Amino acid sequence: MGVKIKSMKYEDFEDNETLELFKQSGGNILFTTLDGIINWGRSNSIWPLTFATSCCGIEMMATGAARHDFARFGIEVYRASPRQADVIVVAGTIVPKMAPVLKRLYDQMPDPKYVIAMGACAVSGGPFVNSYHIVKGVDKIIPVDVYVPGCPPRPEALLYGVMQLQRKIKLESAFNKKKDK
Amino acid sequence: MSGEFLILFFLVAVVLVGGAIVFSYYAAPSSTNPVKHDPYECGIPTKGLTWLQFNVGYYLFAIIFLVFDVETVFVFPWSVMMREKSMGMTAFVEIIIFFFVLVLGLMYAWKKKALIWE
Amino acid sequence: MTNQELKDNLQRIEPTATIEEGKQYLNVTVSPEKWHNLATQLKENKELAFDYLFNLTGVDYGDNLGVVYHLESTTHHHVVVVKVATNRENPEIPTICDIWRTAEFHEREAFDFFGIKFTNHPDLRRIFLDEDWKGFPLRKDYDPSVNPTY
Amino acid sequence: MAEEIIIKEADEQEISINMGPQHPSTHGVLRLVLSLKGEIVNKVEPHCGYIHRGIEKMTESMTYQQIIHLTDRLDYLSAHINNGAVCLAVEKALEVEVSERVKVIRTIMDELNRIASHQLWWCSFGMDLGGLTCFFYGLRDREKILDIFEETTGSRLIQSYYCPGGLMADLHPNFQTKVKEFIKYFRKILPEYDELLSGNIIMMERAIGMGLLTKEQAISYGVTGPSGRGSGFSCDVRKHHPYHAYDKVKFNEVLRTEGDTYARYMVRMDEMRESMNIIEQLIDNIPEGDYVAKMKPVIKLPEGEYYQRVEAARGEFGVYIISKGEKNPYRMKLRSPNFSNLSSLDLMARGNKIADLVAIGGSLDYVIPDIDR
Numbered sequence: 012m013g014v015k016i017k018s019m020k021y022e023d024f025e026d027n028e029t030l031e032l033f034k035q036s037g038g039n040i041l042f043t044t045l046d047g048i049i050n051w052g053r054s055n056s057i058w059p060l061t062f063a064t065s066c067c068g069i070e071m072m073a074t075g076a077a078r079h080d081f082a083r084f085g086i087e088v089y090r091a092s093p094r095q096a097d098v099i100v101v102a103g104t105i106v107p108k109m110a111p112v113l114k115r116l117y118d119q120m121p122d123p124k125y126v127i128a129m130g131a132c133a134v135s136g137g138p139f140v141n142s143y144h145i146v147k148g149v150d151k152i153i154p155v156d157v158y159v160p161g162c163p164p165r166p167e168a169l170l171y172g173v174m175q176l177q178r179k180i181k182l183e184s185a186f187n188k189k190k191d192k
Numbered sequence: 193m194s195g196e197f198l199i200l201f202f203l204v205a206v207v208l209v210g211g212a213i214v215f216s217y218y219a220a221p222s223s224t225n226p227v228k229h230d231p232y233e234c235g236i237p238t239k240g241l242t243w244l245q246f247n248v249g250y251y252l253f254a255i256i257f258l259v260f261d262v263e264t265v266f267v268f269p270w271s272v273m274m275r276e277k278s279m280g281m282t283a284f285v286e287i288i289i290f291f292f293v294l295v296l297g298l299m300y301a302w303k304k305k306a307l308i309w310e
Numbered sequence: 311m312t313n314q315e316l317k318d319n320l321q322r323i324e325p326t327a328t329i330e331e332g333k334q335y336l337n338v339t340v341s342p343e344k345w346h347n348l349a350t351q352l353k354e355n356k357e358l359a360f361d362y363l364f365n366l367t368g369v370d371y372g373d374n375l376g377v378v379y380h381l382e383s384t385t386h387h388h389v390v391v392v393k394v395a396t397n398r399e400n401p402e403i404p405t406i407c408d409i410w411r412t413a414e415f416h417e418r419e420a421f422d423f424f425g426i427k428f429t430n431h432p433d434l435r436r437i438f439l440d441e442d443w444k445g446f447p448l449r450k451d452y453d454p455s456v457n458p459t460y
Numbered sequence: 461m462a463e464e465i466i467i468k469e470a471d472e473q474e475i476s477i478n479m480g481p482q483h484p485s486t487h488g489v490l491r492l493v494l495s496l497k498g499e500i501v502n503k504v505e506p507h508c509g510y511i512h513r514g515i516e517k518m519t520e521s522m523t524y525q526q527i528i529h530l531t532d533r534l535d536y537l538s539a540h541i542n543n544g545a546v547c548l549a550v551e552k553a554l555e556v557e558v559s560e561r562v563k564v565i566r567t568i569m570d571e572l573n574r575i576a577s578h579q580l581w582w583c584s585f586g587m588d589l590g591g592l593t594c595f596f597y598g599l600r601d602r603e604k605i606l607d608i609f610e611e612t613t614g615s616r617l618i619q620s621y622y623c624p625g626g627l628m629a630d631l632h633p634n635f636q637t638k639v640k641e642f643i644k645y646f647r648k649i650l651p652e653y654d655e656l657l658s659g660n661i662i663m664m665e666r667a668i669g670m671g672l673l674t675k676e677q678a679i680s681y682g683v684t685g686p687s688g689r690g691s692g693f694s695c696d697v698r699k700h701h702p703y704h705a706y707d708k709v710k711f712n713e714v715l716r717t718e719g720d721t722y723a724r725y726m727v728r729m730d731e732m733r734e735s736m737n738i739i740e741q742l743i744d745n746i747p748e749g750d751y752v753a754k755m756k757p758v759i760k761l762p763e764g765e766y767y768q769r770v771e772a773a774r775g776e777f778g779v780y781i782i783s784k785g786e787k788n789p790y791r792m793k794l795r796s797p798n799f800s801n802l803s804s805l806d807l808m809a810r811g812n813k814i815a816d817l818v819a820i821g822g823s824l825d826y827v828i829p830d831i832d833r
Contacts, residue, residue: 045219049219060482061482061484062482063488064488064489064510064511064828064829065488065511065533065536065828065829066533066536066617066618066829068488069536069537069580069617070616070617072580072583072595072599073599073602073603073606073616073617076583076595076596076599076600076603077596077599077600077603078599078600078603089484091483091484092232093232093482094232103511103829104511104513104829106509106510106511106512106513107440107457107458107459107460108439108440108509108510108512109481109489109510109511110460112235112236112480112481112482112489112510113235115227115235115236115237116235116482118225118226118227118228119227119228119230119232121222122220122221122222122223123220123221138529138530138533139513139514139515139518141518141521142513142514142515142517142518143447143452143454143457143459143514143517144439144447144512144513144514145460145513145514146460147460151460152460162618163617163618165616185218185219185220185221233477233478233480234478234479234480234481234482234483234491235480235481235482236478236480236481236491238478239476240475240476244473244475245473246498247497247498247499249498249499250498309498309499309813332764332765333764333765333766334765334766334767335767361676361679361680362679362682362695363682364682364684364769364776364778364795365767365778365780365793365795367780367791367793369782369791370791378780380767380778380780384679384693384694384695387700391765391767410680410682411677411680411681411682411803412680412681412682412800412803414803415799415800415802415803416799416800419799423516436509437508437509438508438509438512438832439509439512440509447514447517448516448517448791452517
């Protein structure tokens with residue numbers, strides 16, 4: 012049961028192990044057309060939260076600006092409050108003083124919510140990994156969907172990360188919650 | 193104007209709006225956590241007293257905005273009907289009086305210094 | 311005003327201070343008790359007119375703690391470096407934020423990183439780290455495991 | 461018994477609100493605790509530390525070549541300039557004579573970096589006042605500078621292009637043509653910026669006479685850079701203590717005396733023109749020579765203290781190194797321009813409305829990782 016994703020051909024995705032893994036695990040989900048419609052809507056309109064702590068924030072702004080346009084992928088507008096955001100792009104270093112704030116922002120986002128860890132600092136602590144005041148990777152605080160490496164990652168890398176997130180959303184099923192969510 | 197259109201109109205409204213709400217209730221995943229329904233204040237738990245008397249200026253600004261917002265609601269149907277030849281002059285004079293009354297209200301608020309924030 | 315005249319002037323104002331010619335700037339070492347009135351002199355005196363404090367650094371010299379002040383005069387464009395040393399157990403230096411307003415934040419930072427208490431500072435709290443952060447990070451004998459690491 | 465509600469007199473009831481770490485107008489994770497009376501701001505109390513990464517502690521265990529990769533992550537919008545400060549401090553300590561070519565290239569790169577930083581300031585200042593179009597125009601032109609950086613240094617935002625003793629690599633062959641093209645293009649575009657925002661009556665209404673800072677206050681609070689020069693405090697390190705090739709270039713220091721948000725705005729706009737003049741004077745006569753001096757692999761600064769001041773895009777950035785002769789510094793203090801600029805925010809924002817506090821913060825143009833280090 013190949014999952015048909017119209018925009019990109021299945022072979023074009025080199026790292027398909029998540030899909031293969033998902034299928035081997037006997038993902039016996041009934042992928043109805045209704046799921047297809049919901050996931051099409053959700054994946055093509057992901058609104059990020061304006062959350063930029065350091066240098067990756069500038070590259071995220073460059074991705075949102077005219078040249079590497081985010082809006083082509085449905086990321087139309089940055090919402091200032093977590094109540095209206097779907098994805099939280101953690102762009103920059105997270106330090107222990109900021110960790111409870113980030114956890115609170117993540118909790119206050121309505122479902123379905125996703126997290127993109129952008130930059131080496133958010134992925135694993137980055138160049139500040141042996142400092143006394145650093146969280147070595149955001150996945151210690153909130154569950155992360157997509158990791159975008161780089162310091163700071165190029166806008167194209169962030170766009171590829173967003174496309175990976177869209178692929179991941181297209182696999183979700185709203186009605187059959189049998190998967191280990 | 194027989195009644196069916198009214199009922200049909202009402203039914204379509206209920207189906208569309210109700211359907212959207214019910215569908216999203218079932219389709220959307222939801223998770224609850226203690227912090228979810230707290231007021232959002234830039235990521236910091238709110239501190240201090242919020243039970244206090246607000247400045248009256250906020251209320252005045254809201255009223256003046258409401259007046260001019262509702263005014264545009266009346267202007268839309270008027271501008272659609274304006275194209276019919278038959279209503280030409282009378283509709284125009286009518287809207288001028290309507291605007292005149294509103295401008296009077298605005299000038300009154302202006303003189304009473306409702307627009308200036310102290 | 312060349313370093314030499316500066317040196318004589320300072321020697322006259324504050325005889326107890328030891329002044330020597332550093333690689334770049336004139337270094338003045340003064341004891342904490344004498345520091346506050348020397349600071350007012352540096353600011354008020356018309357020929358010196360050091361009105362711009364561009365750097366305030368806390369330093370852990372190993373056996374004692376110290377603060378280094380870099381001062382410049384925006385009119386005469388000469389620079390002086392003042393060093394004030396204090397002990398490690400109960401570091402105490404008079405504040406100068408009534409003379410140069412920028413010192414208020416910089417002194418809070420020195421307190422945050424080194425634990426140097428600045429007497430009669432209006433609001434001496436940690437500026438960067440949490441209130442309940444144990445220890446002073448930039449001291450040489452700081453042990454990071456004392457605080458929760460993620 | 462529930463907390464007993466005290467109803468104070470109407471006019472001295474204050475509400476304290478967090479303009480907190482996650483807020484569109486604080487340019488990063490700075491938390492301002494405002495105590496407000498209605499819309500009027502009574503007190504602004506900045507809480508920093510939400511991005512404090514302890515860079516000064518880390519430098520005590522790193523060699524000088526490694527420190528370069530930390531100092532450009534401080535104020536990442538003037539990455540070249542910060543690195544230039546550390547490199548100059550090391551070269552002056554070792555008395556290494558850097559070739560003329562390196563000095564000129566460093567000056568050009570610094571000025572390009574300053575223009576890119578002011579462009580990004582212009583985008584966020586426009587957005588703070590509600591003008592979204594500035595965001596797209598400014599970043600579109602900034603991409604042209606990032607292309608030039610990328611071609612020569614390999615990366616867009618944080619280049620780590622300077623190294624103690626010179627540069628990591630020589631210039632790209634068509635570096636000069638691209639820079640000249642950019643200068644010709646940007647000379648045409650800058651008047652458009654003025655038409656779009658400087659002449660805009662709403663912006664002038666919100667900026668003129670707002671957030672006043674006198675010259676004495678600027679000196680006492682240590683507000684340097686374009687924010688300080690907007691109040692007449694002549695603090696341009698390129699003029700008073702020239703470094704790189706600034707002594708061989710004719711440029712005038714932009715100074716204004718009104719000290720309000722509009723003055724700080726216009727100082728930055730004129731500074732972009734000055735930077736272009738500097739680049740034009742240098743771009744055609746980059747002297748020949750080797751791009752890096754002969755350096756020992758392990759750099760050990762002789763015992764002593766060294767202080768190097770440079771003019772970053774936001775103010776005077778200083779590096780104070782105390783060295784005990786080992787390969788890593790005994791103590792390195794980084795004088796951050798934004799930290800002192802921030803201390804004057806409370807002084808300027810008192811008595812104004814919240815929207816004006818946003819405009820004043822935008823005119824101070826602070827970058828938070830540079831405050832917290």
